Structure formats: C-alpha cells, structure tokens
Amino acid sequence: MRPLRAGYLAAAAVTVFGAVTGRERLQWLTKPLLMPLLAADTVARDELDPVERRILLGSLAAATVGDVLLIDPDDDRRLIAGASSFAVMQTGYSVLWWRRGARPRAAIAAPRLLAWAGAAGLLRAKAPVLAVPLTAYGATLGTAAALASDPGLAPEAKNVAGLTIPNSDPRSRYGVGALLFTVSDGLIVLRRLFARDERTRRVSEGVILATYAAAQYLLTEPPTKAL
Numbered sequence: 623m624r625p626l627r628a629g630y631l632a633a634a635a636v637t638v639f640g641a642v643t644g645r646e647r648l649q650w651l652t653k654p655l656l657m658p659l660l661a662a663d664t665v666a667r668d669e670l671d672p673v674e675r676r677i678l679l680g681s682l683a684a685a686t687v688g689d690v691l692l693i694d695p696d697d698d699r700r701l702i703a704g705a706s707s708f709a710v711m712q713t714g715y716s717v718l719w720w721r722r723g724a725r726p727r728a729a730i731a732a733p734r735l736l737a738w739a740g741a742a743g744l745l746r747a748k749a750p751v752l753a754v755p756l757t758a759y760g761a762t763l764g765t766a767a768a769l770a771s772d773p774g775l776a777p778e779a780k781n782v783a784g785l786t787i788p789n790s791d792p793r794s795r796y797g798v799g800a801l802l803f804t805v806s807d808g809l810i811v812l813r814r815l816f817a818r819d820e821r822t823r824r825v826s827e828g829v830i831l832a833t834y835a836a837a838q839y840l841l842t843e844p845p846t847k848a849l
Contacts, residue, residue, distance in 0.1 A: 681714030799840030
C-alpha cells in the first residue's frame with residue numbers, strides 16, 4: 623500500500639473514533655487531513671492523465687471544505703454549505719467518469735432516481751429548510767454514482783444486479799465506492815431527521831464517516847495501477 627494512502631486510512635480511523643467517542647478535537651486534528659492526503663497521493667501518481675489529475679485535485683479541494691464544515695453535523699447552516707461543497711466534488715467526479723468512458727444507463731439510473739425522489743419527499747415533510755439544497759446535492763450525487771456504476775468502466779469485471787464486483791482493475795471498485803458514498807449521505811439525512819439521543823448521534827456519525835472514508839479511498843484510485 624502506498625504510504626500516503628496508508629496515512630489516509632490511519633487518519634480516517636482516528637476521525638471515526640473521535641466521532642463515536644464524542645472527541646471533537648480529534649476530528650478537528652485528523653478530518654481536515656483526509657482529502658489532502660489523497661490529493662498528495664494523486665500528485666505523486668505519474669500514470670494519471672494531467673487533465674484528470676487537475677479535475678481530481680479540484681474535487682478533493684471541494685471535499686476538504688465540506689469535511690471541515692461537517693465536523694459539526696448538527697448545524698443546519700454548515701450542513702447546507704457542506705452539501706454545496708460536495709456538489710462541486712460530485713460534479714468533478716462525474717466529469718472524471720465520463721472522460722473514462724462511463725455513460726448513463728437506464729437500469730442503473732432508475733433505482734437511484736427513485737431513492738433521490740424518496741429522500742426529497744422525506745426532507746420536504748420533515749425538514750423543509752433543508753429540502754431544496756440537499757435535494758439539489760442529491761442530484762449531483764446520483765449522477766456521479768450512476769456513472770461510476772457503469773459496467774463499461776471495467777468491462778472484464780462481473781456485474782451483479784447493476785453493481786460491478788471489484789477485481790484487480792481499480793475501475794471495478796468505483797461502483798462500490800459510489801454505493802458507499804450514497805449510503806453515507808443517506809445516513810446523514812436519517813441522522814438529521816431521526817437521531818435524538820447523544821449515543822445514537824455519535825454511533826451514526828461514526829458509520830457515516832467510515833462509509834464516507836471507504837468511498838473516497840475507492841473512488842480516488844487511478845484507472846490503472848502504477849508500474
């Protein structure tokens with residue numbers, strides 16, 4: 623494993639631990655390091671196309687802003703601002719997948735569209751102040767996830783029920799990464815709407831961060847392995 627990516631996993635573990643145990647100071651120390659570590663690894667990758675490198679670095683910069691804003695996930699203003707930052711990131715990811723040959727497929731997009739509509743309806747009913755910005759963000763998430771899940775990105779990998787099964791090709795992991803990102807963001811909505819006691823909020827935040835960190839790890843792998 624590359625040292626910078628190992629450092630990312632270590633920082634992610636500390637961040638999750640800080641969330642679950644209520645140690646916000648740990649999150650302030652390590653969460654802002656997550657995307658810069660992946661960005662540094664991206665810079666060190668000689669095999670990455672220069673244009674794609676710039677797109678990915680811009681996406682990770684936007685994600686860094688979102689990470690800092692969401693250290694306090696119970697502040698709705700920060701949640702909305704964070705969603706805006708992550709919308710920029712998801713748009714960048716969509717451009718990356720498109721450049722790598724991904725195209726939207728109805729069978730893959732349909733369930734994501736239904737999930738997006740369901741989440742939008744739930745937000746309108748339970749948290750109308752969040753409905754418009756988070757629904758708009760959800761559209762960028764769904765677009766990126768649908769493209770990342772295109773079997774054409776890794777044609778030699780098996781595909782089961784619209785999900786590419788990871789193999790030695792890094793591109794085969796993008797679909798799982800997108801699924802984990804969707805789970806993480808879905809849990810953010812559920813946590814905001816239904817988590818009432820402190821223990822539930824902490825545990826759910828830990829799961830949100832763990833799935834998010836795993837997603838970013840998979841999504842930022844270059845399309846080919848370093849020689």
